[in-house]
Amino acid sequence: MDAGECALPGTSTGGYVMVLRLKEWFGNPEFWRKVLGLLLFLGIWYVLTAVLTLPRFDKIPDPVSVLREWFGTQPVYGRSIFTKLYWLDVIYSVLRTYSAFALAVVLGVSLGLVMGWSRVFFDYSFPLVEILRPMPPLSWIPLAVLILPGVEIAVVYVTFIAAFFATVLNTLLGVHSIDEAYFRAAKCLGSKPKDIFVHVVVPGALPFIFTGLQIAMGVAWMSLVAGEIISGQRGLGYAIYEGYSLFQYEQVVAGMFTLGLLGFGSSAGIRAVGFRLMAWQARKRGM
C-alpha cells in the first residue's frame, strides 16, 4: 500500500471551498443560535442600563455609548481607536506584558527543563520554588516597588513573576509526562545525555510547555493590569482607573474590552505558534 500525497486545493478550488464553508456556516442553526445569544446579551445590557435605569445599573454605561466612545472619531473623553492616547496606552501595556512574558519564557522554560531533567537539581530547587510560588504575584508589588529602581521595573517584575512560575510548573510537568519508554529507546539507540535532552526531553515536553505559555500569558495580563492600576504610569490599567476616577465610565468599559481582545489575541498567537512547531500532533489521523 503506497501512502500517497494528498492534493492541496489550487486557488480556484480553494475559493470554491471557501464559499462552501461560508454556506455551511450560515445554514447552520448553531451559528444562528450563537448570533442570537450575542444579541441577547447586548440587548439585556442595553435595556438594563439605558432603558430601565434600575437603581444601580444607571451608573454603568450602555453598549451604544461605549461603542460610540470606543470607535468614534470625536470621542467625548479623548480616547478612541482614532486617538493617539488610546494607542499609547495600548503600546505601553503590550510592551510591558510582552517583555515580561519573553523573559519569563526564556528563564522559566530553561529552569523547568533542567529541573525535570536532573534529579539533583530538582531536589535543590523544588522546595524554594514551591515556597515562592503560592505567593500571589500581586503581593510582590509593595516589595518590588520599594526595592527595585523605578516603578516601571517593579510592574514588569511582578508580571514576570506571575508568568515565570506558571511556565516553570508546566514545563516541569511536561518533562515528567514523557513516557519512560522514549528515554529507554533513545538510550538503546546510543544517545548520550546531551542527545536525550535535545531529541527527547525538549520535543516531548513541548505540548505541556505550550499549554503553560498560554496560561502564563493570561496570568501576565492579569498581573500587569493590577500593577498599572496601582502604579499609575500610563497603560490600559491606568486608563481604566483614570476613567473611573474621572467618571468617564465608557472609558472603563472600552478599556476592559480592549484588554480582553489583547489577551485573547495573545493566547491565540501562542496557540498558532504551537500548532506550527508541533506539526506531528496536527496531522493525527483518526483511525
Place this chain on the structure above:
Amino acid sequence: MQALGKAQGAISIQNVGKIYDPGGVNVVAVETCSMDIQAGEFAVIVGPSGCGKTTLLNAIAGFDTITQGEIYLDGQLIASPTTKLSPGADRMVVFQNGALFPWKTVLDNITYGPVIQGAMAKSQALEAARELLKRLGLSGLENRYPEELSSGYQRRVEIIRALINNPRVLLLDEPFRGMDAVSKSVMHEFLLELFDTSRCTMFFITHDLDEAIFLGDVVYIMTTRPAMVKKVLRVDLPRPRDHRALGTEKYLELKRQTLEAVHEEALKAFRAGEKELA
C-alpha cells in the same frame, strides 16, 4: 542491516533472580532462571502476563539490575548483582506499546540511531533508510509522522529502526500484542524475513503459544511469578517458514507437547488474581 559475519549474540542466563521491593514488601519476580541462547537463534519466552518475563528482558537490555545470578553476552558479563551494562545499540529493544518518537518523521526515527552514534553521516543514513524501506515494500512512508500510521506500519518501522543499527541481540517485548490476527500474521512474516537475512539473535516475549512456535527456534515456557523455566521446546520446523507451516502435522505435534504446560500456568496466574499488565 547486513548478515552478521561471525556468529554473535549468544546470551547465557545463569541462575538469575530478581526481587523488587515496593513499599517495603519483597516481591520475587524471577527466581533461579537459567537459559542458554545460541548466537543467531530465535528464542521465544512464553508465559502468563506479569510473570516476570519483562524483568529478564530489562536485565539484558540494561534498564534494570538483577539481585542474583549472572547474564553473559558472547562471554562478556553484562549483568550481575553488582554490575549493569548501560543500554546500547548492541542490544536493541522493540517496546510493547511502541516507542517511535512521535515528533520525528519515519525517516528521522530510523536514521536517528546510526547518525547519533556517528556510525554514518546523515546523507548516508538517509540513503540506507530509503533503500531499506523500498526493499521491504514500505516506501511512501518516509515523511509521515508515527501518529499518522496504523499500528502495523508503526511496528514495522520500529523494528527497522532497531535493526538498522546491526545489534547483536534484538529484544522484543510482546511487540504484536493486541493486534488482530490478520495484522499479526503479516508482522510475523515481516519479522521472519528480516531474521532470515540478518540472523540477529532474537529474544522475543509473548503470551501467545501459536506465535511462539511459529516464530521460534527454541521456546522457553515460564511459570507464573516467581518466573522459572518450566519447559523448553526445540522447534525444528524448516526455515524459511510461512503461514502454511501452521497446518502441518509437525506443528500440531509441537503444540500438543506444550499446550498442557502453558494452560496450567495460565490457570495458576488467573487464580492468583494477576491483573493484566496492559
Place this chain on the structure above:
Amino acid sequence: MTTTKVENRLCSPLILHRAKRFLNIRTLRGIVSLIGFVVLWQLVVVFKVPYLHNLPYPAEVAETGMQTLGKKGYWLNWGISLKRIFAGFIIAQLVGIPLGLAMGTSRVIKDLTFPAFEMLRPIPPIAWIPLAILFWPTPEMSIYFLTFIGAFFIVVINVLQGVTNIPVNLKRAAASLGAKPSDIFWKIMVPGSLPSIITGMTVGMGVTWNVLIAAEMIAGRGGLGRMTWEAYTNNALPTIIIGMISIGAAGYLCSSLIRALGDVAMPWKKRF
C-alpha cells in the same frame, strides 16, 4: 499482586524502612537549599548588593514575624481574607457548576450563552474593579463580586470540558440499563464531571487569591492584602514580607483544602 515472603535476611521492619525513606538524600538536599537561600539573603544585605541591600535582614523579618503572630489584629485579618475568598469562591461554584453542566448537556443553552461568556472571559478580573466598585453598594460586596469573577469563568470552562469528556459509552451503557435522562444526568454526568470540577476549583482558587489580594490592596478594608498595603505605605519592609508569607501560606492552605475535598469526593480515584 502475589507477594512472596522471602527469607529473614531480606526482610526489614516496616517502620525503620519508612523512616529511612524520609530522611533520604532528596529531602536533605531540599533542606540544604532552603538554608542556603536564607544565608544568601543575609549575605546580599550585608555586602550591600545594589538595590537588594534595602531588604531587611532575615533575623529582622523573623522577629517581626514572631511579634505579629501574637497580635490579635493579624489573625483577624486572616479571618477577613478567608471569609472573602470562600464567599466569592462558593458563590462561583454555586452559579458556575450548574451553568457548566447545563451548557455541556444542552446544545441550545451553550450556543445562546457562549458568545457572551467568551467575550467576558478574557477580561482580567482586576479590570473589573472600577465597575464592581461602581455597581455594588458596599466595598465588601464588590470584593465578593471580584473573587466571584475570578473563579467563575474557570469553573465553567472546566466543568464544560469535564462534561464533554465523559465517554459516550458510559451514557449508552446507562441508557441500555434502563436509565431515564434525569438519571443519566445525576448518576453519570455529575459524578463523571467531578474530576474536572475539582480541577476547576484548584486552579480557580489560585486565581481567586490573586484577585482578592489586588482587590484588598486597592479597595479593601482589613484583610491580609490590606495589611500588606498599609505596611507598604508605612515603609515597614519586614511587615511587608510577613504579609507576603502569610498570603502565600493562606493560599496554600486553601488549595490543600480543595485537594482534600477532591480526595473525599472521589474515592474511586487513587492519589499517586
